[in-house]
Protein backbone atom coordinates (compact mmCIF):
# COMPACT_ATOMS: atom_id res chain seq x y z
CA UNK A 1 0.00 0.00 0.00
CA UNK A 2 1.30 3.48 -0.91
CA UNK A 3 2.25 5.69 2.05
CA UNK A 4 0.16 8.76 2.87
CA UNK A 5 1.54 11.99 1.41
CA UNK A 6 1.74 15.64 2.48
CA UNK A 7 0.64 18.12 -0.17
CA UNK A 8 1.41 21.83 -0.63
CA UNK A 9 -1.14 23.85 -2.62
CA UNK A 10 0.34 27.03 -4.09
CA UNK A 11 -2.20 29.49 -5.44
CA UNK A 12 -4.67 28.16 -2.87
CA UNK A 13 -7.09 31.10 -3.11
CA UNK A 14 -7.53 30.84 -6.91
CA UNK A 15 -10.02 28.65 -8.73
CA UNK A 16 -7.57 25.81 -9.34
CA UNK A 17 -6.33 25.98 -5.74
CA UNK A 18 -9.87 25.96 -4.34
CA UNK A 19 -10.88 22.91 -6.42
CA UNK A 20 -7.69 21.11 -5.41
CA UNK A 21 -8.38 21.77 -1.71
CA UNK A 22 -12.00 20.64 -2.05
CA UNK A 23 -10.93 17.42 -3.78
CA UNK A 24 -8.19 16.74 -1.24
CA UNK A 25 -10.67 17.23 1.63
CA UNK A 26 -12.23 13.88 0.59
CA UNK A 27 -8.94 12.14 -0.16
CA UNK A 28 -8.09 9.03 1.89
CA UNK A 29 -4.27 9.31 1.58
CA UNK A 30 -3.35 12.98 1.18
CA UNK A 31 -3.25 15.80 3.73
CA UNK A 32 -2.69 19.47 2.96
CA UNK A 33 0.28 20.84 4.90
CA UNK A 34 1.07 24.14 3.16
CA UNK A 35 -1.01 26.87 1.53
CA UNK A 36 0.80 29.39 -0.65
CA UNK A 37 -0.27 32.68 -2.18
CA UNK A 38 0.64 36.28 -2.79
CA UNK A 39 -2.16 38.76 -1.97
CA UNK A 40 -3.71 36.26 0.44
CA UNK A 41 -0.37 35.60 2.09
CA UNK A 42 -0.36 36.21 5.85
CA UNK A 43 -4.12 35.78 6.17
CA UNK A 44 -5.98 33.00 7.96
CA UNK A 45 -7.74 30.64 5.59
CA UNK A 46 -11.15 31.19 7.22
CA UNK A 47 -10.91 34.96 6.62
CA UNK A 48 -10.62 34.54 2.87
CA UNK A 49 -12.59 31.33 2.37
CA UNK A 50 -15.27 30.94 5.06
CA UNK A 51 -17.20 28.48 2.85
CA UNK A 52 -14.43 25.84 2.72
CA UNK A 53 -13.08 25.24 6.23
CA UNK A 54 -9.69 23.52 6.54
CA UNK A 55 -8.41 21.61 9.55
CA UNK A 56 -6.39 23.87 11.87
CA UNK A 57 -7.41 26.99 9.90
CA UNK A 58 -3.90 27.53 8.43
CA UNK A 59 -2.33 30.85 7.48
CA UNK A 60 -1.52 31.32 3.78
CA UNK A 61 2.22 31.81 3.31
CA UNK A 62 4.61 33.06 0.64
CA UNK A 63 5.68 30.06 -1.47
CA UNK A 64 9.30 29.76 -0.32
CA UNK A 65 10.76 26.45 -1.54
CA UNK A 66 12.64 25.83 1.74
CA UNK A 67 9.46 26.22 3.80
CA UNK A 68 7.43 24.07 1.37
CA UNK A 69 10.06 21.30 1.34
CA UNK A 70 10.10 21.23 5.15
CA UNK A 71 6.47 20.06 5.30
CA UNK A 72 5.43 18.63 1.92
CA UNK A 73 6.25 15.63 -0.30
CA UNK A 74 4.37 16.94 -3.34
CA UNK A 75 3.24 20.38 -4.48
CA UNK A 76 0.40 21.48 -6.74
CA UNK A 77 1.19 24.83 -8.36
CA UNK A 78 -1.92 26.67 -9.54
CA UNK A 79 -0.42 30.00 -10.52
CA UNK A 80 -0.65 32.44 -13.43
CA UNK A 81 1.60 31.46 -16.33
CA UNK A 82 5.29 32.21 -15.81
CA UNK A 83 5.34 31.89 -12.02
CA UNK A 84 5.77 28.12 -11.59
CA UNK A 85 9.11 28.30 -13.41
CA UNK A 86 10.41 30.51 -10.58
CA UNK A 87 9.71 27.78 -8.01
CA UNK A 88 10.02 24.42 -9.74
CA UNK A 89 13.83 24.08 -10.02
CA UNK A 90 14.29 24.74 -6.30
CA UNK A 91 11.39 22.49 -5.26
CA UNK A 92 12.77 19.59 -7.30
CA UNK A 93 16.26 20.17 -5.89
CA UNK A 94 14.78 19.80 -2.42
CA UNK A 95 13.03 16.56 -3.32
CA UNK A 96 9.48 17.92 -3.66
CA UNK A 97 7.66 16.46 -6.66
CA UNK A 98 5.50 18.93 -8.59
CA UNK A 99 2.24 18.95 -10.49
CA UNK A 100 2.02 22.28 -12.31
CA UNK A 101 -1.39 23.38 -13.58
CA UNK A 102 0.00 26.23 -15.70
CA UNK A 103 1.55 26.07 -19.17
CA UNK A 104 5.14 26.61 -17.94
CA UNK A 105 6.26 23.01 -18.56
CA UNK A 106 3.75 21.84 -21.19
CA UNK A 107 6.11 22.39 -24.14
CA UNK A 108 9.03 20.09 -24.84
CA UNK A 109 11.22 23.10 -25.57
CA UNK A 110 11.71 26.28 -23.58
CA UNK A 111 12.07 28.23 -26.84
CA UNK A 112 8.54 27.29 -27.85
CA UNK A 113 7.12 28.34 -24.48
CA UNK A 114 9.00 31.64 -24.82
CA UNK A 115 7.45 32.15 -28.25
CA UNK A 116 3.87 31.25 -27.29
CA UNK A 117 3.94 32.87 -23.83
CA UNK A 118 6.05 35.84 -24.92
CA UNK A 119 4.67 38.38 -22.44
CA UNK A 120 5.22 36.00 -19.49
CA UNK A 121 8.67 35.09 -20.83
CA UNK A 122 9.67 38.77 -20.68
CA UNK A 123 8.78 38.81 -16.95
CA UNK A 124 10.40 35.46 -16.15
CA UNK A 125 13.86 34.86 -17.61
CA UNK A 126 14.36 31.07 -17.69
CA UNK A 127 17.22 28.67 -18.36
CA UNK A 128 15.42 25.40 -17.57
CA UNK A 129 15.11 23.78 -20.99
CA UNK A 130 16.23 20.52 -19.33
CA UNK A 131 13.13 20.60 -17.10
CA UNK A 132 10.87 21.35 -20.09
CA UNK A 133 12.25 18.17 -21.65
CA UNK A 134 11.98 16.17 -18.43
CA UNK A 135 8.41 17.22 -17.57
CA UNK A 136 5.70 14.67 -18.34
CA UNK A 137 2.54 15.96 -20.03
CA UNK A 138 -0.17 14.97 -17.58
CA UNK A 139 -2.92 13.74 -19.89
CA UNK A 140 -3.62 10.84 -17.57
CA UNK A 141 -5.37 8.47 -19.97
CA UNK A 142 -2.41 8.60 -22.38
CA UNK A 143 0.62 9.03 -20.12
CA UNK A 144 -0.20 6.99 -17.04
CA UNK A 145 3.07 5.03 -16.84
CA UNK A 146 5.27 8.09 -17.40
CA UNK A 147 3.35 10.11 -14.77
CA UNK A 148 3.87 7.36 -12.16
CA UNK A 149 7.63 7.86 -12.18
CA UNK A 150 7.77 11.61 -12.90
CA UNK A 151 9.23 14.31 -10.62
CA UNK A 152 7.51 17.05 -12.61
CA UNK A 153 4.14 16.81 -14.35
CA UNK A 154 2.66 19.58 -16.52
CA UNK A 155 -1.11 19.17 -16.34
CA UNK A 156 -2.70 19.93 -19.74
CA UNK A 157 -4.83 22.98 -20.40
CA UNK A 158 -8.61 22.62 -20.25
CA UNK A 159 -9.21 22.90 -24.03
CA UNK A 160 -6.35 20.53 -24.86
CA UNK A 161 -7.72 17.97 -22.36
CA UNK A 162 -11.18 17.85 -23.95
CA UNK A 163 -9.84 18.07 -27.51
CA UNK A 164 -7.08 15.49 -27.20
CA UNK A 165 -9.27 12.93 -25.43
CA UNK A 166 -11.53 13.16 -28.50
CA UNK A 167 -8.82 13.20 -31.15
CA UNK A 168 -6.02 10.92 -30.00
CA UNK A 169 -7.70 7.52 -30.41
CA UNK A 170 -8.43 8.30 -34.07
CA UNK A 171 -5.07 9.94 -34.82
CA UNK A 172 -3.26 7.10 -33.08
CA UNK A 173 -4.98 4.48 -35.23
CA UNK A 174 -4.48 6.49 -38.43
CA UNK A 175 -8.25 6.65 -39.02
CA UNK A 176 -8.49 10.40 -39.70
CA UNK A 177 -6.56 12.73 -41.94
CA UNK A 178 -4.20 14.84 -39.80
CA UNK A 179 -4.72 17.84 -42.12
CA UNK A 180 -7.92 19.89 -41.89
CA UNK A 181 -8.92 19.08 -38.29
CA UNK A 182 -11.25 21.70 -36.77
CA UNK A 183 -11.95 22.12 -33.04
CA UNK A 184 -14.88 24.32 -32.11
CA UNK A 185 -14.99 24.74 -28.34
CA UNK A 186 -17.05 26.51 -25.69
CA UNK A 187 -16.13 27.29 -22.10
CA UNK A 188 -17.54 28.99 -19.02
CA UNK A 189 -16.11 32.15 -17.48
CA UNK A 190 -14.17 30.37 -14.70
CA UNK A 191 -11.72 29.37 -17.45
CA UNK A 192 -10.26 32.87 -17.08
CA UNK A 193 -9.40 32.44 -13.40
CA UNK A 194 -10.47 34.38 -10.31
CA UNK A 195 -8.49 37.58 -10.86
CA UNK A 196 -10.74 40.41 -12.15
CA UNK A 197 -10.94 40.83 -15.93
CA UNK A 198 -13.31 43.20 -17.69
CA UNK A 199 -14.60 40.76 -20.32
CA UNK A 200 -15.57 38.30 -17.58
CA UNK A 201 -17.80 40.75 -15.66
CA UNK A 202 -21.43 39.55 -15.40
CA UNK A 203 -22.61 42.50 -17.48
CA UNK A 204 -20.19 41.61 -20.27
CA UNK A 205 -20.39 37.80 -20.35
CA UNK A 206 -24.02 37.08 -19.36
CA UNK A 207 -26.69 36.59 -22.05
CA UNK A 208 -24.05 36.44 -24.77
CA UNK A 209 -21.91 33.96 -26.69
CA UNK A 210 -18.72 35.21 -28.27
CA UNK A 211 -15.66 33.74 -29.97
CA UNK A 212 -12.23 34.83 -28.82
CA UNK A 213 -8.61 34.01 -29.72
CA UNK A 214 -9.66 32.78 -33.18
CA UNK A 215 -6.41 31.82 -34.94
CA UNK A 216 -3.49 31.85 -32.56
CA UNK A 217 -5.08 30.93 -29.21
CA UNK A 218 -2.26 29.59 -27.06
CA UNK A 219 -3.89 26.19 -26.64
CA UNK A 220 -3.66 25.58 -30.40
CA UNK A 221 0.07 24.94 -30.25
CA UNK A 222 -0.34 22.73 -27.18
CA UNK A 223 -2.88 20.53 -28.96
CA UNK A 224 -0.73 20.49 -32.09
CA UNK A 225 2.36 19.45 -30.14
CA UNK A 226 0.67 16.30 -28.79
CA UNK A 227 -1.11 15.51 -32.07
CA UNK A 228 2.22 15.82 -33.91
CA UNK A 229 3.96 13.47 -31.45
CA UNK A 230 1.25 10.86 -31.95
CA UNK A 231 1.21 11.13 -35.75
CA UNK A 232 5.00 11.40 -36.10
CA UNK A 233 5.03 14.58 -38.21
CA UNK A 234 3.91 18.20 -37.70
CA UNK A 235 0.13 18.67 -37.49
CA UNK A 236 -1.52 22.09 -37.94
CA UNK A 237 -5.17 22.40 -36.93
CA UNK A 238 -7.90 24.99 -36.50
CA UNK A 239 -9.07 25.81 -32.97
CA UNK A 240 -11.76 28.39 -32.15
CA UNK A 241 -12.85 28.91 -28.52
CA UNK A 242 -16.07 30.63 -27.42
CA UNK A 243 -17.05 32.15 -24.08
CA UNK A 244 -20.44 30.91 -22.85
CA UNK A 245 -22.69 32.56 -20.25
CA UNK A 246 -22.04 29.87 -17.62
CA UNK A 247 -19.63 29.52 -14.73
CA UNK A 248 -18.08 26.13 -15.38
CA UNK A 249 -18.05 23.52 -18.12
CA UNK A 250 -16.34 23.02 -21.46
CA UNK A 251 -17.55 21.37 -24.66
CA UNK A 252 -15.24 20.69 -27.59
CA UNK A 253 -16.66 19.53 -30.92
CA UNK A 254 -13.93 18.12 -33.12
CA UNK A 255 -14.30 17.67 -36.90
CA UNK A 256 -11.93 15.50 -38.96
CA UNK A 257 -12.05 13.75 -42.32
CA UNK A 258 -12.19 9.96 -42.09
CA UNK A 259 -9.49 8.09 -43.99
CA UNK A 260 -12.00 5.33 -44.75
CA UNK A 261 -15.41 6.86 -45.56
CA UNK A 262 -17.00 3.44 -45.00
CA UNK A 263 -16.55 3.70 -41.22
CA UNK A 264 -19.81 4.17 -39.31
CA UNK A 265 -20.58 5.97 -36.05
CA UNK A 266 -20.97 2.54 -34.43
CA UNK A 267 -17.48 1.50 -35.62
CA UNK A 268 -15.97 4.74 -34.27
CA UNK A 269 -17.82 4.42 -30.96
CA UNK A 270 -16.48 0.88 -30.55
CA UNK A 271 -12.97 2.16 -31.19
CA UNK A 272 -13.34 4.98 -28.68
CA UNK A 273 -14.72 2.61 -26.03
CA UNK A 274 -11.78 0.26 -26.57
CA UNK A 275 -9.30 3.15 -26.22
CA UNK A 276 -10.75 4.14 -22.84
CA UNK A 277 -11.87 0.75 -21.53
CA UNK A 278 -9.61 0.99 -18.47
CA UNK A 279 -10.15 4.71 -17.80
CA UNK A 280 -13.02 5.30 -15.39
CA UNK A 281 -12.76 9.07 -15.95
CA UNK A 282 -13.77 8.76 -19.60
CA UNK A 283 -17.16 7.51 -20.67
CA UNK A 284 -18.26 7.03 -24.26
CA UNK A 285 -21.97 7.65 -24.89
CA UNK A 286 -24.12 5.59 -27.28
CA UNK A 287 -24.45 6.85 -30.86
CA UNK A 288 -27.03 9.65 -30.98
CA UNK A 289 -26.61 10.65 -27.32
CA UNK A 290 -24.69 13.92 -27.10
CA UNK A 291 -22.89 15.15 -23.97
CA UNK A 292 -23.91 18.21 -21.97
CA UNK A 293 -21.55 20.15 -19.73
CA UNK A 294 -24.17 19.78 -16.99
CA UNK A 295 -23.67 15.99 -17.03
CA UNK A 296 -20.04 16.40 -15.92
CA UNK A 297 -20.34 19.45 -13.65
CA UNK A 298 -18.23 19.09 -10.48
CA UNK A 299 -16.87 15.74 -11.62
CA UNK A 300 -13.59 14.44 -12.96
CA UNK A 301 -15.33 12.76 -15.87
CA UNK A 302 -15.09 13.37 -19.60
CA UNK A 303 -18.11 12.38 -21.69
CA UNK A 304 -17.46 11.60 -25.35
CA UNK A 305 -19.81 10.93 -28.24
CA UNK A 306 -19.16 10.23 -31.93
CA UNK A 307 -21.09 10.86 -35.11
CA UNK A 308 -20.20 10.24 -38.74
CA UNK A 309 -21.71 12.18 -41.63
CA UNK A 310 -21.58 9.70 -44.52
CA UNK A 311 -22.42 12.50 -47.01
CA UNK A 312 -19.32 14.56 -46.19
CA UNK A 313 -16.99 11.85 -44.87
CA UNK A 314 -16.60 13.81 -41.63
CA UNK A 315 -16.03 12.33 -38.20
CA UNK A 316 -17.51 14.48 -35.42
CA UNK A 317 -16.41 13.85 -31.83
CA UNK A 318 -18.03 15.73 -28.96
CA UNK A 319 -16.22 15.99 -25.62
CA UNK A 320 -17.59 17.56 -22.42
CA UNK A 321 -15.62 18.18 -19.23
CA UNK A 322 -15.74 20.42 -16.18
CA UNK A 323 -12.93 22.85 -17.03
CA UNK A 324 -11.98 23.25 -13.36
CA UNK A 325 -11.96 19.51 -12.52
CA UNK A 326 -10.97 17.18 -15.40
CA UNK A 327 -9.67 20.30 -17.18
CA UNK A 328 -7.53 21.46 -14.26
CA UNK A 329 -7.51 20.45 -10.57
CA UNK A 330 -9.06 16.97 -10.91
CA UNK A 331 -6.53 15.98 -13.54
CA UNK A 332 -3.88 17.44 -11.20
CA UNK A 333 -5.09 15.17 -8.38
CA UNK A 334 -5.09 12.20 -10.78
CA UNK A 335 -1.40 12.97 -11.41
CA UNK A 336 -0.69 13.28 -7.67
CA UNK A 337 -2.36 9.89 -7.17
CA UNK A 338 -0.21 8.22 -9.81
CA UNK A 339 2.98 9.84 -8.47
CA UNK A 340 2.07 8.54 -5.00
CA UNK A 341 1.54 4.99 -6.30
CA UNK A 342 -2.26 5.13 -6.05
CA UNK A 343 -4.94 4.38 -8.67
CA UNK A 344 -5.51 7.53 -10.77
CA UNK A 345 -9.04 8.24 -9.59
CA UNK A 346 -8.54 7.78 -5.84
CA UNK A 347 -10.77 10.24 -3.97
CA UNK A 348 -12.19 11.85 -7.12
CA UNK A 349 -15.90 12.43 -7.89
CA UNK A 350 -17.18 10.85 -11.10
CA UNK A 351 -20.94 11.42 -10.73
CA UNK A 352 -22.66 14.82 -10.85
CA UNK A 353 -25.41 16.24 -8.67
CA UNK A 354 -27.99 17.00 -11.36
CA UNK A 355 -29.16 19.52 -12.51
Ligand SMILES: NC(=O)c1ccc[n+]([C@@H]2O[C@H](COP(=O)([O-])OP(=O)(O)OC[C@H]3O[C@@H](n4cnc5c(N)ncnc54)[C@H](OP(=O)(O)O)[C@@H]3O)[C@@H](O)[C@H]2O)c1
Nearest residue numbers: 011013014015016037038039040078102191193194195328
Ligand atom coordinates in the same frame (compact mmCIF):
# COMPACT_ATOMS: atom_id res chain seq x y z
N1 LIG B 1 -9.37 28.16 -14.80
C1 LIG B 1 -9.27 27.11 -15.62
O1 LIG B 1 -10.28 26.61 -16.17
C2 LIG B 1 -7.92 26.49 -15.87
C3 LIG B 1 -7.88 25.22 -16.46
C4 LIG B 1 -6.65 24.61 -16.69
C5 LIG B 1 -5.48 25.27 -16.33
N2 LIG B 1 -5.55 26.51 -15.79
C6 LIG B 1 -4.26 27.14 -15.42
O2 LIG B 1 -4.11 26.98 -14.01
C7 LIG B 1 -3.39 28.10 -13.45
C8 LIG B 1 -4.23 28.71 -12.33
O3 LIG B 1 -5.45 29.17 -12.90
P1 LIG B 1 -6.67 29.70 -12.03
O4 LIG B 1 -7.79 29.89 -12.98
O5 LIG B 1 -6.84 28.83 -10.83
O6 LIG B 1 -6.08 31.13 -11.59
P2 LIG B 1 -6.62 32.16 -10.48
O7 LIG B 1 -7.99 31.81 -10.07
O8 LIG B 1 -6.36 33.52 -11.03
O9 LIG B 1 -5.64 31.91 -9.25
C9 LIG B 1 -4.28 32.28 -9.27
C10 LIG B 1 -3.65 32.02 -7.91
O10 LIG B 1 -2.26 32.35 -8.00
C11 LIG B 1 -1.89 33.07 -6.82
N3 LIG B 1 -0.77 33.97 -7.15
C12 LIG B 1 -0.75 34.95 -8.08
N4 LIG B 1 0.48 35.52 -8.09
C13 LIG B 1 1.23 34.88 -7.17
C14 LIG B 1 2.58 34.98 -6.72
N5 LIG B 1 3.43 35.88 -7.24
N6 LIG B 1 3.00 34.15 -5.74
C15 LIG B 1 2.16 33.25 -5.20
N7 LIG B 1 0.88 33.09 -5.57
C16 LIG B 1 0.43 33.89 -6.55
C17 LIG B 1 -3.13 33.82 -6.41
O11 LIG B 1 -3.01 34.01 -5.01
P3 LIG B 1 -3.35 35.39 -4.24
O12 LIG B 1 -4.83 35.55 -4.33
O13 LIG B 1 -2.88 35.10 -2.87
O14 LIG B 1 -2.56 36.46 -4.91
C18 LIG B 1 -4.24 32.81 -6.76
O15 LIG B 1 -4.43 31.95 -5.67
C19 LIG B 1 -3.17 29.07 -14.62
O16 LIG B 1 -1.86 28.91 -15.11
C20 LIG B 1 -4.20 28.65 -15.65
O17 LIG B 1 -3.80 28.94 -16.98
C21 LIG B 1 -6.74 27.13 -15.54
